[in-house]
Amino acid sequence: MEKQQKVLVLDFGGQYNQLIARRVRECNVYCEVKPYTTTIEAIKEFDPIGIIFTGGPNSVYLETSPQVDPEIFNLNIPIFGICYGCQLMAHHLGGLVTEAQDDSAREYGKTVTYYDNTCKIFKGLPESAVSWMSHGDYMAKTPEGFALVAHSAACPNVAIADEKRGFYGVQYHPEVNHTEYGVQMIRNFLYEVCGAKGDWTMGDYKERSIKEIREKVKDGKVLLALSGGVDSSVAAALLAEAVGNQLTCVFVDHGLMRKDEGDEVEEAFAKWNINFVRVDAEARFLGKLAGQADPETKRKIIGEEFIRVFEEEAKKIGTVDFLVQGTIYPDVIESGAGNAAVIKSHHNVGGLPDYVDFKEIIEPLRLLFKDEVRQLGRELGLPEYLVMRQPFPGPGLAIRVIGDITKEKLDILRDADFIFRDEIAKANLEHTMNQYFAVLTNMRSVGVMGDGRTYDYTLALRSVTTTDFMTAEWTRIPWEVLDRVSVRIVNEVKGINRIVYDITSKPPATIEWE
Numbered sequence: 001m002e003k004q005q006k007v008l009v010l011d012f013g014g015q016y017n018q019l020i021a022r023r024v025r026e027c028n029v030y031c032e033v034k035p036y037t038t039t040i041e042a043i044k045e046f047d048p049i050g051i052i053f054t055g056g057p058n059s060v061y062l063e064t065s066p067q068v069d070p071e072i073f074n075l076n077i078p079i080f081g082i083c084y085g086c087q088l089m090a091h092h093l094g095g096l097v098t099e100a101q102d103d104s105a106r107e108y109g110k111t112v113t114y115y116d117n118t119c120k121i122f123k124g125l126p127e128s129a130v131s132w133m134s135h136g137d138y139m140a141k142t143p144e145g146f147a148l149v150a151h152s153a154a155c156p157n158v159a160i161a162d163e164k165r166g167f168y169g170v171q172y173h174p175e176v177n178h179t180e181y182g183v184q185m186i187r188n189f190l191y192e193v194c195g196a197k198g199d200w201t202m203g204d205y206k207e208r209s210i211k212e213i214r215e216k217v218k219d220g221k222v223l224l225a226l227s228g229g230v231d232s233s234v235a236a237a238l239l240a241e242a243v244g245n246q247l248t249c250v251f252v253d254h255g256l257m258r259k260d261e262g263d264e265v266e267e268a269f270a271k272w273n274i275n276f277v278r279v280d281a282e283a284r285f286l287g288k289l290a291g292q293a294d295p296e297t298k299r300k301i302i303g304e305e306f307i308r309v310f311e312e313e314a315k316k317i318g319t320v321d322f323l324v325q326g327t328i329y330p331d332v333i334e335s336g337a338g339n340a341a342v343i344k345s346h347h348n349v350g351g352l353p354d355y356v357d358f359k360e361i362i363e364p365l366r367l368l369f370k371d372e373v374r375q376l377g378r379e380l381g382l383p384e385y386l387v388m389r390q391p392f393p394g395p396g397l398a399i400r401v402i403g404d405i406t407k408e409k410l411d412i413l414r415d416a417d418f419i420f421r422d423e424i425a426k427a428n429l430e431h432t433m434n435q436y437f438a439v440l441t442n443m444r445s446v447g448v449m450g451d452g453r454t455y456d457y458t459l460a461l462r463s464v465t466t467t468d469f470m471t472a473e474w475t476r477i478p479w480e481v482l483d484r485v486s487v488r489i490v491n492e493v494k495g496i497n498r499i500v501y502d503i504t505s506k507p508p509a510t511i512e513w514e
């Protein structure tokens with residue numbers, strides 16, 4: 001197989017850097033984001049066909065601002081500078097970047113921009129279109145060898161190009177949706193300038209990963225903790241395809257899953273000849289949780305019990321050589337995040353299990369974004385309901401039954417949650433919300449059904465729209481859909497006589513109730 005072409009995205013601290021990486025990959029070219037401090041040696045070793053300098057919040061002319069080793073301009077590799085990246089290139093190659101003296105030279109927001117279509121970056125584009133600007137600095141002098149290839153009413157040098165050397169700079173952000181034809185410009189850089197072949201496809205990635213995994217694992221034993229979530233399922237499918245029965249998947253069924261979920265996961269893996277261990281630990285978990293009403297206590301019990309069960313199963317297998325983790329690219333990047341306050345002690349995020357003996361960790365998804373993980377899952381033949389599964393917390397329904405947990409309450413919640421999801425699917429609204437579920441509040445209220453009085457639980461429905469799950473907006477679900485859900489639940493699920501819809505955003509609320 002031919003060597004994978006790669007693009008390097010050099011990170012200067014801009015807010016859209018991951019988006020640039022997404023765009024490059026959408027163009028079927030593999031890329032990685034690396035810090036601007038990456039050494040020339042490391043860049044040479046990475047051997048990219050092109051380099052993109054990202055935007056950033058600083059001003060290039062300040063001594064404290066991020067810089068590059070000027071040797072980067074002698075590597076004979078095309079460079080595309082975006083915003084700060086453009087100014088940085090101009091600054092290093094003999095241009096002059098200064099603070100804009102008057103408001104007309106500073107540009108923010110949507111700006112009509114005029115493009116020179118003879119420049120490779122703008123090939124096939126209209127002569128003018130809207131671009132998204134966000135810069136307070138101004139290129140007072142263009143560096144030698146560069147031509148001005150785009151302008152706006154306020155700014156004569158919106159884009160510069162030295163086509164001989166393959167250096168291009170734009171002051172706006174082609175990676176954001178507000179820039180019309182932005183992706184086309186990135187594509188032009190990749191294909192017209194860098195000679196990309198478009199060899200980043202999930203099919204290729206799958207084949208390459210399988211080959212690499214086989215070479216690494218040889219005849220070793222592999223262990224994987226399967227949660228039923230997208231990442232661990234796709235990692236499991238990939239390993240199953242690569243090493244078959246050398247793989248043991250331990251699926252701890254804690255009895256806190258949604259309706260039919262445990263069976264669905266088991267069924268999805270039936271086609272592979274692997275050691276699939278489904279541990280029915282419901283009684284054990286519910287026993288430990290009995291009478292516990294405090295959210296943090298419930299989380300801790302589940303986390304600890306999970307480790308214990310997994311440990312017991314791992315011991316039965318004996319020494320394993322490799323432990324698989326479903327870490328994905330955003331986890332890798334965010335792992336450096338600072339000391340945020342602990343709002344909830346999340347189970348199954350970060351940290352390596354030190355309770356299982358193994359020689360090495362395999363993280364087969366660590367280069368993929370979430371939607372790429374889903375695509376890979378499809379390539380591997382996982383069913384759509386698994387691949388598209390919404391995030392589900394490690395402690396499961398235990399944190400959606402408010403207060404103490406009983407099997408009866410869990411069953412009520414499972415049935416209600418199923419109806420909610422079913423109606424959302426029937427209304428074709430699944431893709432308009434990022435997470436939606438039901439919560440069994442611990443509150444009862446009086447109702448009337450037929451001629452009789454009821455005194456049953458209040459169920460809360462929750463749905464959020466979000467990109468990062470750090471902040472979230474409650475979803476504006478159409479009234480008629482909410483109405484259908486409500487009517488069905490009170491009629492079909494015994495034990496619930498009142499439904500409320502949670503209309504708080506995050507912050508101040510969190511997504512889960514506990």
Ligand code: XMP
Nearest residue numbers: 345346347391392393394395469510511512
């Ligand atoms: P909150 O409730 O903190 O949730 O706004 C943010 C996202 O994290 C999920 N969540 C968890 N995920 N283990 C997980 O793997 C956990 O313990 C956990 N608690 C919350 C939550 O579902 C939402 O997507």
